[in-house]
Amino acid sequence: MKVLVFGGAGYIGAHTVIKLLDSNHSVVVFDNFSTGELLNVDQRATIQKGDILSKDDLKRVFKSHNFDAVMHLSALKAPGESMINPTVYSRVNIIGTLNILELMIESRIKNFIFSSSSAVYGEPKNSFIDEDHTLDPISFYGFTKLEIERILTWYSKTTCLNFIALRYFNAAGYDLKNRIRVPEKSSHNLIPKIFDVLIGNEQVLEIFGSDYDTKDGTCIRDYIHVNDLANAHVQALNYLEKNNSPIFLNLATGIGHTVLEVVEKVEEITSTKINYKFVDRRIGDPSVVISKTKYKDFPLNWKPIHSSLETIINSVLKLYMHHL
Numbered sequence: 429m430k431v432l433v434f435g436g437a438g439y440i441g442a443h444t445v446i447k448l449l450d451s452n453h454s455v456v457v458f459d460n461f462s463t464g465e466l467l468n469v470d471q472r473a474t475i476q477k478g479d480i481l482s483k484d485d486l487k488r489v490f491k492s493h494n495f496d497a498v499m500h501l502s503a504l505k506a507p508g509e510s511m512i513n514p515t516v517y518s519r520v521n522i523i524g525t526l527n528i529l530e531l532m533i534e535s536r537i538k539n540f541i542f543s544s545s546s547a548v549y550g551e552p553k554n555s556f557i558d559e560d561h562t563l564d565p566i567s568f569y570g571f572t573k574l575e576i577e578r579i580l581t582w583y584s585k586t587t588c589l590n591f592i593a594l595r596y597f598n599a600a601g602y603d604l605k606n607r608i609r610v611p612e613k614s615s616h617n618l619i620p621k622i623f624d625v626l627i628g629n630e631q632v633l634e635i636f637g638s639d640y641d642t643k644d645g646t647c648i649r650d651y652i653h654v655n656d657l658a659n660a661h662v663q664a665l666n667y668l669e670k671n672n673s674p675i676f677l678n679l680a681t682g683i684g685h686t687v688l689e690v691v692e693k694v695e696e697i698t699s700t701k702i703n704y705k706f707v708d709r710r711i712g713d714p715s716v717v718i719s720k721t722k723y724k725d726f727p728l729n730w731k732p733i734h735s736s737l738e739t740i741i742n743s744v745l746k747l748y749m750h751h752l
């Protein structure tokens with residue numbers, strides 16, 4: 429298939445592009461390189477620089493090829509920042525997506541894979557979150573993802589659109605075959621932050637909250653290796669080829685780790701003490717976020733196989749060792 433990947437130079441996008449190319453799809457990457465990294469884009473892909481807020485840029489890329497499918501990973505993604513600057517998040521995450529959808533519908537392209545997030549659920553009502561869990565985001569970022577999911581549902585009823593919304597939990601790790609050259613820039617995610625302290629870019633790791641109702645008082649998250657996420661995108665394409673019913677899927681492991689457990693695992697693997705301090709909770713951060721899919725038979729031919737904490741941390745360590 430010919431696939432247009434928005435945000436294909438980003439952290440998850442670059443891994444997904446590699447997997448698509450390895451699976452014999454042909455790929456055009458569209459990115460404004462605001463956080464994306466040119467060096468991480470596989471050389472087999474065609475690259476078009478542009479912004480999803482520019483209709484002209486979008487028209488140019490949609491005219492350039494006959495695409496069979498679109499993957500949309502370009503977004504702003506920091507929940508805390510979205511609470512401070514919601515208008516920017518509305519513009520990029522909502523209006524940018526509407527622009528893409530408009531051009532897709534005009535070009536009669538049906539298949540759409542949307543990068544959604546566990547942030548659509550908000551504060552978990554049960555110990556595990558399945559796809560039927562209440563949708564009640566507690567960050568503006570989560571709200572933008574939910575808005576798009578709802579728009580997609582309507583568009584699939586009223587236009588040719590056929591979609592899958594992939595609700596990633598916490599993406600982590602780097603390509604296990606070392607094909608990613610540069611680590612994410614200024615990531616707000618825990619493991620990159622720990623590594624920033626490890627290599628001396630930061631003095632101290634700030635841990636947000638020590639009084640959550642968890643075994644050690646720190647937040648629990650469900651970490652999924654980015655190679656597993658990339659595999660799921662290829663399976664999602666296969667699914668859309670054969671099925672015409674929209675679907676929302678959690679991509680996660682069903683296993684949670686506290687912040688301190690992750691810190692301790694990095695310390696164990698690297699034999700280095702991480703300097704950390706506790707600071708206030710962040711607004712928009714639920715205490716425990718662990719997935720449990722509702723599907724007995726998962727609709728995609730997929731399960732996570734690279735997502736143990738050891739594999740994730742070792743893959744990050746390898747990239748940092750290469751990079752330094």
Ligand SMILES: NC(=O)c1ccc[n+]([C@@H]2O[C@H](COP(=O)([O-])OP(=O)(O)OC[C@H]3O[C@@H](n4cnc5c(N)ncnc54)[C@H](O)[C@@H]3O)[C@@H](O)[C@H]2O)c1
Nearest residue numbers: 435437438439440460461462463464479480502503543599
């Ligand atoms: N990383 C995670 O843990 C996580 C979890 C859940 C959901 N997500 C979602 O997955 C997607 C990808 O996340 P990521 O971690 O790879 O983030 P990222 O910032 O590395 O990637 C986003 C990409 O989109 C590009 N981009 C941003 N604004 C753009 C614009 N206006 N026009 C064109 N390109 C633009 C960036 O340059 C970057 O290459 C996002 O939609 C994010 O919300 C990520």
